[in-house]
Amino acid sequence: MLALRFPNSSRSTLKRLVLAGRVTLNGRRVRKLTEGVRESDQLKVADRARPVESSDLLEPLERIFEDQDLLVVHKPPGLLTSTGPRETRPTALAIIQKYLAEHDRDARAGLIHRLDRDASGLLVFSKNELAYESLKTQFFRHTVQRIYLALVHGSPKPVKGRIESQLVEYADGTVHSTKATGRGQRAITEYEVLRVHRHVAEVRIRLETGRKHQIRAHLAQREWPILGDPIYGRKDSARRLMLAAVELQLDHPRTSERMTFRRPAPPELDELMT
Structure with a gap:
């Protein structure tokens, strides 16, 4: 210490x-x-306080990549991605807006996608209209690859599969699959079990669609709820929601170059698997 x-x-x-x-x-x-x-x-x-660096303005976000068009950050668990105008709690979007106002005044932060508050992982924001339109189109066409890691209760069978359903949001904000014709939004989740330890499985997940609470609802529906999930899960000793966005692949808006961003699994996930 x-x-x-x-x-x-x-x-x-x-x-x-x-x-x-x-x-x-x-x-x-x-x-x-x-x-x-x-x-x-x-x-x-130091003899006196050092000047504030640009990266400090992003705390608690971690900057992964930045150029004139994009800003990719890592969001910690517990931080909202964005919210309504009356929200007083800090959000990733508000932090980035403040950062750009002081660091790049010509840039405008564009919200492209979201992560659940209790999840951690990679988020991409646009910095201009060109990037915003390009990224929004890529997400709409499902050409952006998003990979997550999760720890779930049980041992999923089969060990590799695809979950597809129509998800509908209830009045209390929770999301559930429905069989009612014409209701809900189509949601597709692909999963693969990486390892199992003491009735807990580490699962790699690829999102084809990105609906609210999609991964959490789909896994809970199969009776494999994510550890630490206060909404769809069970009571357990997990300190946080064991869900992290660890890989993001997209085409650069200006150059069309395929870009891949990765983060290792959070240490909390590895701790529970050893």
Whole structure:
């Protein structure tokens, strides 16, 4: 812990230094006093607070890629992607709008798709009208590939398959499959079991469509609810919804180059599978 490297400093003093942005660990700004420090690590305290860098404006989002047209970020669990005008809680869209206002004033953040609040993973935002129209068209035509990892209760059989149904949203905001003719939206989810450990399976999921709560509703419908799901799941010890968007493939709006963005599985998922 940080305090062990500075035994002659009070906790309040260390906290002020951290909050002021004066403490770095291996060149990276330290965010909390409890951050782990090894003997080989380079821990430095600056004489005065360093200037705020552009990447800091995106916190708690992590910037994965940015150019004149696109901004790809990693959203942590618990953060809304976007919401209505009366919402006071922070959202990924609001953070990006503020970031662009200070970093690239000619850019305009365009909301392309969403992740559930309790999920984590990759999100792409447009920065101009060209990119917005291109990305919206790609999502509409289902040419964007979205890959997720999830931990589910049980051991899905068959180990690889496709779930297709019409999803309808109820008044309470939950989503369920319906057999009623002409109701709901067509939803298609492809899945593959990667490994099973103690009645929990790690599942790779590819979305062909992107409906609200689609993955969660489809897996729960098969009696394989995602761990940590407060809406469609069971009571369990998972600290969060075990669902993460780990891969995003799309065509660049300006060059048409096929681009692939990936993130490793969150450590919480691996912890539960060992």
